[in-house]
Amino acid sequence: MTALRSLVYVALFYLWTAAVAVVCTPVLLGPTRWTLGMFHMWGRGVVGLLAICGIRVEVRGTPPAGAALVAPKHQCMLDVFAQFTFLPASAFVMKKELAWIPWFSWYAIKAGAIVIDRDGGSKTMRQVIREGAELFKDGRQVVIFPEGTRKAPGAEPDYKPGIAALYRELGVPVYPVATNAGVHWPAHGFVRRPGLIVFEYLEPIPPGLKRAEFMRLLEERIEAKSTELMGL
Numbered sequence: 001m002t003a004l005r006s007l008v009y010v011a012l013f014y015l016w017t018a019a020v021a022v023v024c025t026p027v028l029l030g031p032t033r034w035t036l037g038m039f040h041m042w043g044r045g046v047v048g049l050l051a052i053c054g055i056r057v058e059v060r061g062t063p064p065a066g067a068a069l070v071a072p073k074h075q076c077m078l079d080v081f082a083q084f085t086f087l088p089a090s091a092f093v094m095k096k097e098l099a100w101i102p103w104f105s106w107y108a109i110k111a112g113a114i115v116i117d118r119d120g121g122s123k124t125m126r127q128v129i130r131e132g133a134e135l136f137k138d139g140r141q142v143v144i145f146p147e148g149t150r151k152a153p154g155a156e157p158d159y160k161p162g163i164a165a166l167y168r169e170l171g172v173p174v175y176p177v178a179t180n181a182g183v184h185w186p187a188h189g190f191v192r193r194p195g196l197i198v199f200e201y202l203e204p205i206p207p208g209l210k211r212a213e214f215m216r217l218l219e220e221r222i223e224a225k226s227t228e229l230m231g232l
Contacts, residue, residue, distance in 0.1 A: 002053070002191060002192075002193065002194065003190075003191055005052055005053045005054065005192070006053055006190050006191045006192045007190065008052055009049055009050065009052045009053050009192055010190050012049050012052070013046060013049060016042070016045050016046070016049065017042065017046075020038065020041065020042045020045070021103040021104070021107070022103075024038045025103070028106055028107070028110050032110065032111060032112065035107055035110045035111045036088075036089055036090075036111055038107065039084040039085075039090075039107065039111060040084065040085060042084070043081050043082070043084040043085030043086075044085055046078075046081045046085070047081070047082070047085055050192065050197075053184075053192035053193075053194060054194030054195070055184055055185075055192060055193075055194055055195060055196075055197055056195075056196050056197070057082070057196075057197045057198075057199070058196060058197070058198050058199075059086050059198075059199050059200075059201070060198055060199070060200040060201070061200050061201030061202060062201055063086050063087050063088070063141075063175070063201050064087070064141050064173070064175050064201075064204070065088055065139075066139045066141075067135075067136035067137075067139050067140060067141070067172050068141050068142075068172050068173050068174070068175050068204065069132075069141075069142055069144060069163070069166060069167065069170065069172055069173070069174045069175070070083065070087065070090070070141050070142065070143045070144070070174075070175045070177060071143075071144060071145070071146045071163060071174055071175065071176050071177065071218060071222070072143065072145060072176075072177035072179065072199075073147075073151075073177060073178055073179050073222050073223075073226045074145040074147055074148075074149065074150050074151065075150055075151060075152065075153060075179065075180075075181050075182025075183075075185075075187060076150060076181050076182045076185040076186060076187050077185070077187075078181045078185045078197070079145070079150075079179060079181055079199075080092070082179075082181070082199050083141075083143045083177075086199065087141045087143070088141070089138070089139060089140045089141055090111075090140070090141050090142075090143050091111060091112035091113055091114065091135050091140050091141070091142050091143065092108065092113045092114070092142075092143045092144075093113075093114045093116060093128060093142065093143065093144045094108055094113045094114065094115050094116070095115075095116060095117075095118050096115050096116060096117050096118075098115075099115050112135055112140060114127070114128055114131045114132065114135075114142070116128060118148075125162065125165055125166075128144075128162075128166060129165075129166060129169045129170060132166060132170055133170060136170065136172055141175075142166075144162075144163055144166065146159045146160060146162075146163045146218060146219075146222075147159055147160065148160045148162075150182075150187045151182075152182060152186075152187060153180070153182040153183050153230050154230070157219060157222075157223055159215060159218065159219050161211075161215070163218070164211045164214055164215055167205075167207065167209075167214055168211065170207075171207045171208075172207060173204040173205060173206055173207060174204060174205045174214075174218065175201055175202070175204045175205075176201075176202040176203075176204075176205070176218055176221045176222045176225075177199060177200065177201055177202065177222070178198075178199075178200045178202060178221070178222050178224075178225035178226040178228075178229060179197070179198060179199050179200070179226060179229065180197060180198055180226065180229035180230040180231075181197050181199070182230075183195065183197075183230050184197050185197070198229050200225055200229065202221045202222070202225060203221070205217050205218060205221075
């Protein structure tokens with residue numbers, strides 16, 4: 001039954017996504033807020049349809065309303081969709097390979113995504129700092145996954161130093177986000193397991209800390225709460 005419900009969800013997910021992408025294409029001609037509104041609508045649909053699989057999604061804590069770096073635990077693609085849904089004005093740091101995907105990339109770039117070459121080293125970092133600073137002027141939330149890629153629940157964490165450089169240069173609070181999403185929405189495969197998915201926005205880390213202290217706090221907060229949510 002779980003597999004059947006999952007198949008139905010996946011089918012409806014793609015139908016909903018395709019319908020929204022095509023029908024809402026004209027919003028690309030309007031202001032950014034139209035595209036952000038489209039992402040909110042689409043994300044609510046993606047989350048709401050999970051009821052088919054016996055999954056509820058709960059948001060805990062207080063998502064930032066103004067300029068901030070948002071650093072979520074990354075276990076599955078729902079971690080991305082959730083930020084579109086729950087943040088008022090999100091913009092993602094996005095690898096350039098995704099920029100070739102029709103509609104998705106058009107909407108993401110219109111919404112302010114920072115498209116990067118992950119092998120670009122210091123040049124990429126300067127780009128993110130420059131474009132991030134412009135987004136913060138408009139009160140946007142820049143989302144960056146501090147581990148860089150998805151990690152299975154319980155896997156050894158691997159936090160990259162790039163977020164520390166952004167934290168130092170941009171001077172805004174960082175909101176860690178813990179989750180257990182990967183328990184119910186695996187990184188690979190189509191099966192969605194029933195239960196409660198939680199996205200918890202944790203106490204923000206204020207600007208101005210030393211790099212080592214910042215990285216320690218970021219990892220400790222995300223990992224401790226995610227482990228608790230996953231019941232590991």
